[in-house]
Amino acid sequence: MSKIALITGAANGIGLEFAKIVAAKGYDLVLVDINEAGLKSLSEEIRSKFGVQTFYKQQDLSQPEAATNIKSFLDEEGLKVEILFNNAGFGNFGYFHETNWAKDQAMLNVHMVTSTQLMKLLVPSMIDQGYGRILNNASVAAFVPGPLMSTYHASKAYLLYFGTALNDELKGTGVTVTTLCPGMTKTGFAKANGNQDPDIKFNIASPYEVALFGFQKMQKGQSLAIPGFFNKLSTFLPRFLPRRTVAKMVGNIQRKNHTKRMADVSTEVSTEASVLSK
16 A cells, blocks of 8 residues: 655645655655645646655635545545645734734634644544654744734644644554744745745745755654754743743844834835826
C-alpha cells in the first residue's frame, strides 16, 4: 500500500515546500487549499517531477464542514493518511475592536476547529496502522500575547498547547504530534494580514528552510520544532518576564507597524485621488 501525506494550505508558501519534500520521499499526496488553480498546477508539477500520485481537493478550511468534507474525499478515494500537515493559516492585523469579525472567525476556524477535527477524524486510523505523524504549523507567536494580532497569537497558542498534550496522550501508539513554530518567513503572510512592511526585517527564513526543518523534526517524533537561534531565543526570554510586560513589548512593535501601515494607506489613497482628478 502506498504511503499517503495530506497537506492543508498546500498551494503556496511552506505548504508547497512540504509537498515537494514529502513527494521526494516517495509519498503520494493529498493536497488541500482554497486555491484550486494553485492546487492543479502543483499537482501536475509534482507528478511530473517525482512520479508519485497526487490527489487534490479545493476546500475553504474556514467552513464548518471542511474536515468532514476532506475525510469523505479520502474515503471515496480509498486513502489512508500516514502523515498530516495542518499547515493552512493566515492572520488579521489591527485593533481587535476595529478588525473584521468574519475574518477573525474564519482564521479561528482554520487554525483551531478544522485542524482539531481533522486530527479527531484521522488519528484513530493512524493508531490502527501503528504509525502516524502529525505536524501542526503554529508560530513563535504562540509563546507571547500579541496586541494588534490578539486572536492570531491566541489561536497559535492553542495549537501549541493542544499539540503538546495530544503528543503525550499518544505515547506508545506509534503516532506523534509535532508543533512547528517558525518566526518570520518569506511567504505572502504579512501582505495577506495587512502588515506588508513590518519593522522587524532580519532573521527571515525561506519557506523551504522552515519546511525541511519541520519535516525532519516531525519524522523523529519531536514534540516541538523551533527553527533558528533567534526564534528559539524569542520563545525562551518571555519565561523570565511578567506576561503584561511581554504584551507591552510586543504591542509597542505592532503599534509602530500599524502607524506605518496607516500612513502607507493614506499615501496610496492620496495618490489615487490625485490621479483621478487629472
